[in-house]
Amino acid sequence: MISKAWQTRLRALQQKKYRQEQGLFFVEGAKNTMELLHSDFEIEVVFATESFYKENEPWLAGQRFRCEEASSDELVRAGTFASNKAALAVAKTKNCPEFIAQPHEWVLVLDDLRDPGNLGTLLRVADWYGLTKVICSETTADFYNPKVLMASMGSFARMQVWYQSLPDFLSQTDRPIVGTFLGGETLHGFAFPAGGFLVIGNESNGISAEVEAVVTQKITIPRFGGAESLNAGVAAAVVLDNLRRVERKE
Numbered sequence: 001m002i003s004k005a006w007q008t009r010l011r012a013l014q015q016k017k018y019r020q021e022q023g024l025f026f027v028e029g030a031k032n033t034m035e036l037l038h039s040d041f042e043i044e045v046v047f048a049t050e051s052f053y054k055e056n057e058p059w060l061a062g063q064r065f066r067c068e069e070a071s072s073d074e075l076v077r078a079g080t081f082a083s084n085k086a087a088l089a090v091a092k093t094k095n096c097p098e099f100i101a102q103p104h105e106w107v108l109v110l111d112d113l114r115d116p117g118n119l120g121t122l123l124r125v126a127d128w129y130g131l132t133k134v135i136c137s138e139t140t141a142d143f144y145n146p147k148v149l150m151a152s153m154g155s156f157a158r159m160q161v162w163y164q165s166l167p168d169f170l171s172q173t174d175r176p177i178v179g180t181f182l183g184g185e186t187l188h189g190f191a192f193p194a195g196g197f198l199v200i201g202n203e204s205n206g207i208s209a210e211v212e213a214v215v216t217q218k219i220t221i222p223r224f225g226g227a228e229s230l231n232a233g234v235a236a237a238v239v240l241d242n243l244r245r246v247e248r249k250e
Contacts, residue, residue: 002047002074010078010088016142023093025144028079030086034059035154041091047075048087080146093144096160099133101175104195106243107133109177111166111211112202113232116141120151121233122200127155129240134161135169135197137211170197170214177216179207180235184218192243193217200236
């Protein structure tokens with residue numbers, strides 16, 4: 001059973017202000033709960049249905065965190081899902097260490113990505129293509145937003161995410177900074193450098209003028225039809241797929 005105190009607390013944790021104050025966040029559903037259990041996040045409590053507990057007892061029994069049984073209806077009332085027959089888990093937020101990029105490593109940079117679903121999708125795309133570090137502008141959606149975590153489909157557990165003033169941060173690096181623009185060099189045949197930063201811009205306005213000023217190479221995804229633009233997640237996937245394809249040939 002989820003106590004009234006925890007119900008109140010979980011509703012509060014849907015807001016960034018309270019997540020920051022309490023240093024806590026929550027995930028919902030079987031996929032994200034299991035990803036959290038396999039991660040290095042410090043878990044506070046897991047509320048699980050009887051069937052979910054029985055199915056995953058080796059991961060839930062005898063752990064340092066509390067595990068309490070809850071009905072599906074209780075999970076729905078306490079969280080954000082319209083249906084949840086599995087679990088809801090609460091964990092402590094964590095501070096990323098000092099940013100250090102390895103030689104030849106690619107880092108995803110997100111400039112003013114406001115939509116939580118888009119951010120979650122971009123985390124999933126980055127994870128698919130083997131990127132583990134993401135630099136976000138200070139106006140990008142909160143990493144611990146429940147909608148971000150849901151859209152990431154578990155990829156949040158493998159990501160390190162920093163929030164920075166992008167012009168200040170990027171102006172201090174000597175690594176290549178590749179940005180996506182409508183009028184850049186065509187992606188097909190682009191000579192990707194051996195590592196660097198890939199910048200994806202705002203859903204409506206693209207990369208800001210302040211960040212554009214520090215971009216060293218501009219690329220564009222060739223358009224063959226009449227669509228005005230691509231979703232940020234789709235654009236990132238297309239670029240990263242071309243990047244990895246070029247790397248395999250070298």
